[in-house]
Amino acid sequence: MGKVPVFSSLSGQNLASVAALIRRREYPKGEILFAEGDRLDDLVIVNAGSVKAYTIAPDGREQILYVFSEGDFFGERNLFDGRTAPYTLQALEEVKTCAFSREDFRALIADHPDIALAVMEALQTRIARMENALRSIGVRSVDARVSALMLEFAEKYGKPVPEGVLIRLPLSREGMANYLGIARETVSRKLGQLEAEGVIRSISGKSLLILDREALRQSAGVLS
Template structure:
């Protein structure tokens, strides 16, 4: 292979690599696809691959001993997941589930480590990936630990609008009310009530899984 696919430049890990380096790593990548609701890997599975999202969205979830689901993050094109297996963790710490039609490329842990050793410049890209994930985790901890449920819902809507919004004011959700509740550590009834309150206050308009922000400033005040 003497070319590489342009979408690889969308990944922080690869964005500053030379063309020759991208061509080399492209030769190592494999492709896969998953349908909406399909499990890509399970929490506790042996971690053999690092995945890169080319198309679609993926949710990473953990289940407690009672089987309750906690959404850790929602990933989109340009995101990497499963990378923890490169750092001495043998099992995937979460389950990865496709939220729509997903196209992935992946690299085996063994090949990744070999490439990493031969090309230490990729370490900077990996540090940027980990910094982005740490920032997201800190934001979520702040949202869960320091804010009331109204603020949590408002923060979730704004964060998802920034990441996934179709326009600057309109968001189509890939998760249902229960999943929203799981993401911010509350109940489905509470999420529905807060959305209804925001709607009654003329802050948002809700139509099924579509949310239109009518008063962004008012919503922002609750975060």
């Protein structure tokens, strides 16, 4: 639990007390954790694996809103008013979670205000990313949005290696398209273009290497 950002301020004894409150679950790839509209009374933290949060648009298209990975949490909107789940959550791979009941987590943040601050900081980061994505729809080309997504993945999932930054992609090409609200072919074409230009290199269907981060920033329209 000490590796989870929202609990990083706790001592060993306090961590043991927190661990006694959690309920652990495991989900195979593809399983629905919660469906949109389900009652969700827990705060859930991802211990391992990754989960996509999505809604279905009126035209039947899947719109991915978030990808939650190790250390991320969801269910915070329901801690105080018992709302239903605002989106469907599905395991992108084998997933392990730990959950706190609404009552236990509210008592926990009352006893440890630092946890509440950490939750607020994490939510601020999440909101900033969502706002950036919304701005991108209006001001960035679809090609620039693909490049910006690679930068976002590099920040969250990237691992420095001698040649650049290695990313284990949390989404397939189709998943990236659903996240950005564009065609799958556009994602594949742009990634192919970036590879031809020597900006990235595909390692496998699930990984790629960023070779020239500055060129990727320029492609995304990000000022240095």
